[in-house]
Amino acid sequence: LAVSSRFDAQINRINAVTSNVSNAVSFSQTQDGYLKKIAKALDRMSELSVMSQDVTKGAADIALYQTEFAAQAAFINDLAAKQFNGVTLFTATAKNVTVDSEGATFAMTGVGSATAYDLTGSNLSTGAAAAQAAVKTMIDTVAGDRATVGASISVLTAYNDQLAVLRDNLSAANSRIKDVDVAEESTNFARSNILVQAGTAMLAQANSVPQSVLKLIQ
Numbered sequence: 001l002a003v004s005s006r007f008d009a010q011i012n013r014i015n016a017v018t019s020n021v022s023n024a025v026s027f028s029q030t031q032d033g034y035l036k037k038i039a040k041a042l043d044r045m046s047e048l049s050v051m052s053q054d055v056t057k058g059a060a061d062i063a064l065y066q067t068e069f070a071a072q073a074a075f076i077n078d079l080a081a082k083q084f085n086g087v088t089l090f091t092a093t094a095k096n097v098t099v100d101s102e103g104a105t106f107a108m109t110g111v112g113s114a115t116a117y118d119l120t121g122s123n124l125s126t127g128a129a130a131a132q133a134a135v136k137t138m139i140d141t142v143a144g145d146r147a148t149v150g151a152s153i154s155v156l157t158a159y160n161d162q163l164a165v166l167r168d169n170l171s172a173a174n175s176r177i178k179d180v181d182v183a184e185e186s187t188n189f190a191r192s193n194i195l196v197q198a199g200t201a202m203l204a205q206a207n208s209v210p211q212s213v214l215k216l217i218q
Contacts, residue, residue: 004177017100021159035112039139048072049131070120092110100159
């Protein structure tokens with residue numbers, strides 16, 4: 001019973017850890033989803049920065065490009081400030097995720113920040129080439145951050161699989177301690193049932209003998 005109680009406690013902790021790890025995976029997947037949107041916006045900003053360097057375009061045309069460029073930059077800044085259940089998605093601070101029942105942790109590397117992807121200072125009207133360079137640098141940064149997030153998802157998923165295996169094995173071991181062996185007990189029940197029926201039959205037979213004798217006497 002003492003061993004079983006410890007198993008029960010550990011299994012419950014594993015269930016809690018599994019929930020924590022699954023939430024961390026969801027957090028990272030949300031990060032990656034937003035980074036994908038940021039990357040798409042950067043692609044468009046890169047295109048606009050090149051188009052604005054067309055020698056056939058006048059100042060009015062470039063101003064129109066700048067309008068969209070600025071809107072995309074504001075959109076990226078908005079995404080960079082998003083939260084997941086009240087927790088900031090993009091921060092350089094690592095998050096320690098509990099990954100086993102004994103309290104071991106995995107450091108989920110932080111990426112970005114509220115201003116890490118800020119390109120609002122770039123302006124196509126005053127420096128299209130410089131804006132293009134800034135966008136290219138940011139594209140590389142976002143690609144690296146997506147790789148970091150992807151690595152965290154991969155490791156956390158592996159921990160989740162490991163926890164599932166451990167929980168199944170502990171549950172099986174605990175079952176052998178606490179639960180009845182159905183096959184063995186079914187065999188015992190059948191044997192006992194046969195003995196009871198045989199005993200009942202023998203008793204009935206024994207009771208019938210005096211009755212037969214009485215009939216002969218009569």
